[in-house]
Amino acid sequence: MYNGGKIILGLVIFIGLFTFPVFYNMGKTAEAPKPSIDTPVINEMEVKQCVESKEWMKANHMQMLDEWRDSVLRDGNLEYVSKTDGKNYVMSLQNTCMRCHSNKKEFCDKCHTYANVKPYCWTCHIAPKENEI
């Protein structure tokens, strides 16, 4: 092999650089985000209860919002009956969800950034002005 030493050295450097992120992060865990529910409206609530249970919302809020959207826009519905507490909630991202969760940066964005999902809700829906109210 011509220039064998150089090629092998090059390969070693290449593999080293290429796999650097793997070794660098080995054994470390990225800290899971803790979305904050510290907002004026939520702090005033006696029972801190979303439209469904926390666990259910964590797993299903995206499907639920998708269904709300179609239900409101296409079928002209307005209210959602909670399976958890049986109460009726107006199906509205801007007027229901964000009224309590007025801290989009600390609540929505934290997990979405961590999970690298980029929902495009806010190109149209108006996000709450933070540190106001």
Place this chain on the structure above:
Amino acid sequence: MSINRREFLKIAGASTLFGLTGTAAVEEILRTNADAAVLKGPNALNAKRWAMTIDVNKIRSEEEYRKITHACHSIHNVPDIGNKKDEIKWIWEEEYENSFPGLSDEFVPDHIKHKPFLLLCNHCAKPPCVRVCPTKATFKRPDGIVAMDYHRCIGCRFCMAACPFGARSFNWRDPRPFIKEENKEFPTRMKGVVEKCTFCSERLARGQKPACVEASNGALTFGDLEDPNSEVRHVLSTHYALRRKPDLGTGPSVYYVIGGGTEHA
């Protein structure tokens, strides 16, 4: 083992039947999981076919026109971009000649000729915009409203080409900077979608009449075209009213009351 044709058809038929009902059953099982109850609002206004009448003679001053268009545009976050090319409009004014092109002639009385007519989406019975939309972003609701689902709009503008009334506007640029005062309870639109009047479907769901009707001081009425006792039917049975371009067969639901009614005589 041989199989005759009769046997084969029997088995094929049975398995088709199983296949059909089998999948239906599976879907049904999957669905019950996500099937939460949703309701209409307790005050929701319902109709078989929503319609509007606009009494041209009852809107007199420029200020009254502005009050009506402003009521609509402010609550729906319609931007005021300030040039004709990028203009977004849900309800706007146009002269007789441009509103009723087939009916314009030289000798139309001046007070009609130069009167601004309020134009908006006609929520046609057979909406051509809905036929051409490739994504079903625009669709006809059972109550006659031609609605828009901006989530699905891909901005192809077929609907704008199809609409004979110019009722649709395209967002050539981000509308947000051009909205003077945002209504925080209603979304804006984004660059690249088509928008238009919604007959205030979001207000109807809460039991309110459309914003323009509310702001019009009785010049605009709103109701169910298929209910003989509704306000619009009352107006239409006592007044002579025009629709825009009826010969195109789209069946507009917005009526323009031109002359005085029998009540005035």
